Amino acid sequence: MLEEKLSITNQNIEPQYIISLNKFIFLSVITFGLYSIWWFYKAWRFFQEKENTDIMPAMRTIFGIFFLIRLFSKIIDFAKAMNYQKNYSPNLLFIGYLLTILLSYLPEPYGLISISGFGWFIKPFKALNYAKLNDSGYEVILQDRFNTRQIFLIVVGSIWWLLILASIAIILSQQNEYIAY
Structure with missing residues (x-):
């Protein structure tokens, strides 16, 4: 009876595309952390479909700071139900993420450290992939190549990175000119 309910409920879930941890890290860095937000949305979307609830994944993503602990908790609970052996504290991950994001207020180029905020998503990312x-x-599809959207993000992110690095180089060269005089 329970198996029938699971199969009926799970028919409404779109195929789950899983990328490797290295791709997740690369996409998060190249997009200045925006890919992590996309992952956040997709995780909420998965739980909406899985639990057949009326939550709004987009709103939970927009107001993510209020829902991050809950998402991390849902992920670890789901992973534990699938015999996941590792553990993490949703509260500590949230605090770490929040503190890392606050580093964006440091003067440039030190504010770029905040891009590492995706690192607090790694444990939940691994747990969710394991559970799925x-x-x-x-239906789980292992994505071994970048899709068209991801390639677009890589191109745009690369241009963005080049512009940021060029501006930092210009600022540093101007500072050196002032020092020389």
Whole structure:
């Protein structure tokens, strides 16, 4: 009876595309952390479909700071149900993420340290991938290549990075000119 409910419920879940941790890190860095926000949305979307609830993933992403602990908790609970052996504290991950994001207020170029905020998503990212891969109720597709949207993000992010690095180089060269005089 329970298996029938799971299969009926899970029919409404879109295929789950899973990328490697290295791709997640690369996409997060190249997009200045914006890919992490996309992952946040996709995780909420997954739980909306999985639990057949009326939550609004977009709103939970926009107001993510208020829902991050809850998402991390849902992920670890789901992963533990799939015999995930590792653990993490949703509260500590949230605090770490919040503190890292606050580093963006440092003067340039030190504010770029805040891009590392995606690092606090790594444990939940691994746990969610594990759970999806070990739950037979979902169609899981391992994405070994970048899709068109990801390539677009890489191109735009690369241009953005080049502009940022060029502006830093210009600022530093101007500072050196002032020092020389």
